[in-house]
Amino acid sequence: MNEHEKYLFDLGGYIVVKNALTSEQITDLSERLEAHREGGSKNRGFGSDRTRMPKDGDSAWSAPSLIEWGGTYIDLIDIPSIKPYLETLLGTNYRLDHDYLKIDSDDSERKLFLHGGGQGAGDGATLVGPTDGGQCYYRYNNGKFFNGLVAVAFELDTVTPGRGGFACVPGSHKANLALPREWQISKTQKDIPEFVNRVAASAGDAIIFTEASLHGTIPWEGDGERRTIFYKYCPHAVAWGPSYYNADNYGELTDNQRSILMPPSAFGPASNTADIWQRAQADQAELKRLREEVARLKQQ
Numbered sequence: 302m303n304e305h306e307k308y309l310f311d312l313g314g315y316i317v318v319k320n321a322l323t324s325e326q327i328t329d330l331s332e333r334l335e336a337h338r339e340g341g342s343k344n345r346g347f348g349s350d351r352t353r354m355p356k357d358g359d360s361a362w363s364a365p366s367l368i369e370w371g372g373t374y375i376d377l378i379d380i381p382s383i384k385p386y387l388e389t390l391l392g393t394n395y396r397l398d399h400d401y402l403k404i405d406s407d408d409s410e411r412k413l414f415l416h417g418g419g420q421g422a423g424d425g426a427t428l429v430g431p432t433d434g435g436q437c438y439y440r441y442n443n444g445k446f447f448n449g450l451v452a453v454a455f456e457l458d459t460v461t462p463g464r465g466g467f468a469c470v471p472g473s474h475k476a477n478l479a480l481p482r483e484w485q486i487s488k489t490q491k492d493i494p495e496f497v498n499r500v501a502a503s504a505g506d507a508i509i510f511t512e513a514s515l516h517g518t519i520p521w522e523g524d525g526e527r528r529t530i531f532y533k534y535c536p537h538a539v540a541w542g543p544s545y546y547n548a549d550n551y552g553e554l555t556d557n558q559r560s561i562l563m564p565p566s567a568f569g570p571a572s573n574t575a576d577i578w579q580r581a582q583a584d585q586a587e588l589k590r591l592r593e594e595v596a597r598l599k600q601q
């Protein structure tokens with residue numbers, strides 16, 4: 302992250318990283334997504350903010366994740382084009398907190414809901430405001446950034462101005478006052494207040510923003526779709542979601558990827574805490590095996 306990017310992130314609360322994905326990566330992410338939409342699924346969202354348990358199947362108290370789709374969805378955990386930004390904004394040994402994908406189009410719910418906002422100045426009804434428990438903070442002290450939750454939004458489609466995309470209020474991560482209620486929701490693009498930035502991006506770009514910033518999605522107007530993958534990261538000792546990843550659930554991972562999937566701890570991926578979590582993951586697997594065995598015996 303160069304000095305210009307640091308300046309702009311501190312000033313505005315977000316930056317756009319051009320060409321964060323190669324065209325091969327876009328194709329792989331896109332094909333894996335489309336395979337899950339085959340059969341006419343009307344789903345507009347995949348993965349999860351990890352605040353909900355799956356309705357069926359997995360009894361090992363985890364939550365759905367895009368990482369289950371494999372390929373580039375695994376690579377995104379620790380992708381070299383984004384890593385230097387996360388290290389600067391979160392410090393080393395940051396963790397992936399949750400991931401999801403959403404599709405904006407003519408069929409999707411269309412309104413801008415500005416949420417988040419500065420020094421506890423957001424809306425009282427959202428989890429990124431004064432009721433957030435303090436985890437969506439932003440500070441800059443002694444030459445270091447401090448962020449509670451940083452989102453990386455990977456765009457799979459080019460969103461031309463006027464159609465929709467990411468919106469934010471630049472500088473709002475440092476705001477002291479709450480957003481006046483009448484500016485919080487815009488049902489159409491023409492209702493959006495002028496101080497809101499509409500952030501253009503091309504396929505393969507990544508928008509990195511602090512959840513302390515007031516942000517949301519511009520109501521979609523026009524044809525086509527915007528397919529956006531969100532991977533959201535916390536410093537190693539902070540959590541937003543209540544449900545942690547089980548790194549054993551996603552096939553082969555590198556050591557770095559496994560440590561980024563660790564639950565929160567003041568110690569980060571130190572070997573003693575890694576052992577604790579490895580034990581919890583093994584217990585989950587055993588519990589799942591026993592439950593499946595009981596279900597099978599009940600059917601006999």
Ligand SMILES: O=C(O)CCC(=O)C(=O)O
Pocket residue numbers: 452454466467468516517518519529531
């Ligand atoms: O559509 C977007 O890029 C914004 C998504 C959003 O509001 C969020 O992830 O909290």
